[in-house]
Amino acid sequence: MKVHAAIVGSGNIGTDLLMKALRSPWLVPRWMVGIEPGSEGLARARELGVKTTHDGVDGLLPHLEADEIRVAFDATSAYAHAENSRKLTERGVRVVDLTPAAIGPYCVPPVNLEQHLDGRAMNLNMVTCGGQATIPMVAAVSRVQPVEYAEIVATVASKSAGPGTRNNIDEFTRTTARGVEVVGGARKGKAIIILNPAEPPLIMRDTIHCLTEGEPDKDKIRDSVERMVEAVQKYVPGYALKNGPVFDGRRVSMFMEVAGLGDYLPKYAGNLDIMTAAALSIGERLAQHLQGAAR
């Protein structure tokens, strides 16, 4: 039996997540929640056999028990998320937060998802797209030896950066830097984001620089990085180490490219795809855990 899920937010991200979730062996998306009656995303969801409401989370709440919704993904906005999350978690629904609200702890699946299965945190936050793409690499180095400082540069196609990111780009830099520290394990983190308008749009690029404490253990770091890339590739097949790790004194640098699956969002928008793919992987792991607990 698959665990039933709801997707809150019927925009591009919600729609891409829906298409991924429909293929899931662990989850079945039963509801899609929007706020516009004429929403294209809701219409598409109905075509795909998913129930919809345009009354926001309030339109979903009466159906939680009957439709056995155990997991919800929120792809709305930081502004709307707090209320959505409160309403869902108090009814026992585990919430995966794709907005920048960060009410719950940051979760980057291959790094710390296992710590968050038990439900002490009913809400898990996805950090940022840049965080999902780079924090695994920081963690790959910091699990070998202490990282004094880590810095990430995320370059995304202009077309893949929506108004939410653009109106509050500081939120990206601050939240990502914090995630690099809290989840990545760097003592100090810094994040930089660049928007590039080239046509055809460039595939998301991410550079990760770490300064290790003491000389980097090259062999162990190479091995750890390789294993971490494979772990991310399980849910983002287009996650690729283009160059590196480069060692230069205490500096360790990795150059990544992140291509999306092109489900609903274009392939170049690896920054958005890695969010929906990571969110789904969290949801699937929660589903496995919930089923295990039920047995």
Added chain:
Amino acid sequence: MKLRGKRVLLHEMSLRDGMHPKRHQITLDQMVAIATALDEAGVPLIEVTHGDGLGGASINYGFPAHSDREYLEAVCPKMKRARISALLLPGIGTVDELRMAVDCGVGCIRVATHSTEADVSRQHIGLSRKLGVDTVGFLMMAHMIAPAALLEQAKLMESYGAQTVYVTDSAGYMLPDDVSARVALLRAELSTDTQVGFHGHHNLAMGIANSLAAIEAGAYRIDGSCAGLGAGAGNTPLEVFVAVLNRLGVEHGVDLYKISDAAEDLVVPLMDQPVRIDRDALILGYAGVYSSFLLFAQRAAEKYGLSSRDILVELGRRKTVGGQEDMIEDVALDMVKARQG
């Protein structure tokens, strides 16, 4: 060229753009000495920040000798007439650093975005205005888009509260007609209360010519740098520009002898290498590549046994924009792989 009687506001760049050729290692004493001399020469606006703006201290762009705060706290209190400005690139620096700079006594904030991405500057331009400081929008790599498209972006910055919008030739690619077309359109279509500025790089030796074209087309603010100290082949050499403006009868309020003494006695001696149009700086201007990539490309070329010119051309081909310094080593590594087959 009939410019007689026009007035311009000159903005000095050696302590910010000049941080690039200095690898951000200008000392506090050098900063204070140069800023004091510029103030004494009557330069009305002086920019003091990491080369990549507030918060630029990083592996990607280089760690500076001192923090932005240390530089600003050293320089701001010493100014008798000049106002100090700080640059901020959203995505690199944040509003926290903007507040810090204003607390230090900065009187002008310049918020810089790539020429197509003005809408990332809303929160920073808005805050700068709210804090009551002179607020400038700075559209970088302006050669990459057509004048009409640039105008749309300028209007966005104006709508967020920018009191001046710059046409910024970050690659030193533009020729005078390119500058005229952009500045003239902005001047004609922006509010009459909004000033237009021009920031040049000297990679094709067009710094002076382009700045004159900008004034003729209606620009009021012009950036330049003592002895040209700036990224690539440097900025418009300000002491030379002052002399030219004197000949043309343009009012600017800067003392030619004093600024040329500052250039010769203070700025030239601190150069680690001559800031000139070497073959790599020439390629920046020729291929339209962000000027601060110069030293990074030269270092990568040396490290990996490659031609810095080839690296720069490849960066241009990949349509890199300002801030993508991380792509330089990446491109070099790709070239090494290609060489090894």
